[in-house]
Amino acid sequence: MNGLRLYGRYVSVSWRSQMQYPASFIATSIGAFATTITDFIAIWALFARFRQIEGWRFDEVALLYGVISVSFALADGLTRGFDVFGERFVKTGDFDRLLVRPRSTALQLLGYEFRATRIGRLAQGMLAWGVGVHLSSVDWTWTAWGTLLFAVLGGVALFSGILVLQATLAFWTVESLEIANTLTYGGVEAGQYPLDIYARWFRNFLTFVVPLACISYFPAASVLGRVERTGVTGWLLPITPAFGFVFLGVALWVWGFGVRRYTSTGS
Amino acid sequence: MSAIVATLRPYQAVFKARFTLLLQYRAAAFAGFVTQCWWGGIKLMVLAAFFRSVRTTPMTFQQAVDYVWLGQAFLTLLPWSVDPEIARMVRSGDVAYERLRPLDAHAFWYARAIARRTATPLLRAIPMVLTAGLLFHVFGMSEWALSPPAGVQAAALFFLSMVLVILLSSAIATLMDIATVAALSERGVNALVGPLVIVFSGSLVPLPLFPDWLQPALRLQPLAGLLDTPFRIYGGHFAGLDALAALGRQAMWTIVLVLLGRLFMRRVMARLQAQGG
Numbered sequence: 001m002n003g004l005r006l007y008g009r010y011v012s013v014s015w016r017s018q019m020q021y022p023a024s025f026i027a028t029s030i031g032a033f034a035t036t037i038t039d040f041i042a043i044w045a046l047f048a049r050f051r052q053i054e055g056w057r058f059d060e061v062a063l064l065y066g067v068i069s070v071s072f073a074l075a076d077g078l079t080r081g082f083d084v085f086g087e088r089f090v091k092t093g094d095f096d097r098l099l100v101r102p103r104s105t106a107l108q109l110l111g112y113e114f115r116a117t118r119i120g121r122l123a124q125g126m127l128a129w130g131v132g133v134h135l136s137s138v139d140w141t142w143t144a145w146g147t148l149l150f151a152v153l154g155g156v157a158l159f160s161g162i163l164v165l166q167a168t169l170a171f172w173t174v175e176s177l178e179i180a181n182t183l184t185y186g187g188v189e190a191g192q193y194p195l196d197i198y199a200r201w202f203r204n205f206l207t208f209v210v211p212l213a214c215i216s217y218f219p220a221a222s223v224l225g226r227v228e229r230t231g232v233t234g235w236l237l238p239i240t241p242a243f244g245f246v247f248l249g250v251a252l253w254v255w256g257f258g259v260r261r262y263t264s265t266g267s
Numbered sequence: 268m269s270a271i272v273a274t275l276r277p278y279q280a281v282f283k284a285r286f287t288l289l290l291q292y293r294a295a296a297f298a299g300f301v302t303q304c305w306w307g308g309i310k311l312m313v314l315a316a317f318f319r320s321v322r323t324t325p326m327t328f329q330q331a332v333d334y335v336w337l338g339q340a341f342l343t344l345l346p347w348s349v350d351p352e353i354a355r356m357v358r359s360g361d362v363a364y365e366r367l368r369p370l371d372a373h374a375f376w377y378a379r380a381i382a383r384r385t386a387t388p389l390l391r392a393i394p395m396v397l398t399a400g401l402l403f404h405v406f407g408m409s410e411w412a413l414s415p416p417a418g419v420q421a422a423a424l425f426f427l428s429m430v431l432v433i434l435l436s437s438a439i440a441t442l443m444d445i446a447t448v449a450a451l452s453e454r455g456v457n458a459l460v461g462p463l464v465i466v467f468s469g470s471l472v473p474l475p476l477f478p479d480w481l482q483p484a485l486r487l488q489p490l491a492g493l494l495d496t497p498f499r500i501y502g503g504h505f506a507g508l509d510a511l512a513a514l515g516r517q518a519m520w521t522i523v524l525v526l527l528g529r530l531f532m533r534r535v536m537a538r539l540q541a542q543g544g
Contacts, residue, residue, distance in 0.1 A: 031458025
């Protein structure tokens with residue numbers, strides 16, 4: 001069985017097991033929707049009061065928020081194994097079992113659990129995205145949609161990369177450190193607004209260290225016709241999400257280094 | 268007098284036990300502190316951009332800065348979630364033991380809730396206030412720093428209001444605990460109450476910044492007493508009679524919700540069905 005089919009099998013098993021408790025699935029998903037929609041309520045409330053943020057309108061920020069929310073919801077649903085890696089695999093010594101199987105550790109951890117309830121976060125992201133599209137005056141061409149879908153893919157790669165790095169850290173710290181939350185949840189928080197409203201050091205951090213700018217702000221600015229706000233050459237903007245994949249690649253390389261350094265906690 | 272002391276002793280004991288237990292989690296508190304600073308920073312940078320975009324605002328930027336830092340400092344005071352131990356008791360059926368205690372069940376849970384809202388929040392609030400209030404000045408970030416209260420009177424009323432916050436928040440948390448007993452699971456309760464608390468306490472966006480047509484309703488609802496009331500008093504947004512009226516609303520909601528909790532507790536405990544075996 002090749003890797004992709006095996007992964008498909010993992011997902012289907014995980015999905016079926018979660019569907020054994022349909023009421024719990026629905027309740028948790030609705031809860032996730034209610035919790036995450038508060039961020040969008042904040043955006044709405046602030047725009048109802050201030051009308052604009054340094055020239056950016058509500059529909060534009062709604063679109064930015066939608067794109068980054070959808071990316072994070074997908075990544076969060078797919079990478080549960082990396083998220084709980086410290087507690088679930090290093091502390092217990094269960095990682096040894098993954099190492100003796102003839103498959104890559106990354107694939108096995110990806111297949112650990114597919115979190116269906118993240119559909120709640122996904123739904124509110126798509127809702128915000130829809131509101132943004134509905135209110136905007138942009139010409140929604142295939143290129144525009146393609147740019148944003150590529151941005152989502154890059155975003156999934158970037159957020160997954162952050163979670164892989166968080167898991168790698170657990171090789172040394174044993175416990176999962178929630179410090180990565182400042183980049184994942186915090187990234188969604190910061191990236192839902194156009195990054196040119198921030199101070200230069202913060203914008204540089206979100207561009208060159210953790211390339212969040214590349215997976216929402218740059219591509220969205222290109223679609224929205226706001227190229228001049230970014231200070232980047234126009235044709236570059238739609239392809240910047242590729243840096244999300246670069247980030248994931250680096251993260252997986254560091255992960256491999258961590259795996260080689262791994263010593264079991266024993267049983 | 269000694270009779271009163273004797274009656275209060277068990278509640279005092281449970282409070283003390285919880286308080287010392289919660290003080291153990293120092294590393295978690297430190298990680299939480301770093302996260303709170305980061306979060307507060309992002310929030311303020313966004314608000315600063317909004318404030319730069321218009322001329323007239325319902326509160327000054329400094330008041331918003333104070334509001335956000337105090338919000339980060341006292342975040343754990345909010346009735347976020349059902350007491351995990353009570354949730355476990357409900358699942359295992361141990362909650363039936365609560366009926367056997369020769370104590371008032373509501374007062375017992377209320378004391379637990381108050382303890383949960385004094386130990387951890389103190390640990391978190393002190394470093395946050397010191398960092399935002401002093402260190403920021405040292406590092407030349409005075410425009411982002413927490414300023415002192417608007418005056419001696421504001422400081423005194425703020426303190427009084429914070430005491431009421433603890434009592435109100437604990438009353439709501441106890442209601443959530445009771446709802447968990449009725450629903451047999453804490454999940455639904457947490458999912459429902461959490462978002463409401465975030466939005467209507469002012470933790471998400473300072474309540475004065477919501478649209479004007481919403482202001483009268485926002486002022487009267489009980490969750491404003493969780494953060495918004497003391498923070499407005501602190502910054503001088505509520506002063507004199509306004510401040511006293513706000514304190515009155517806080518006290519009134521606390522009494523109403525405690526009484527409601529006692530009523531529900533009696534009902535739920537009378538119909539209690541223990542799970543598990």
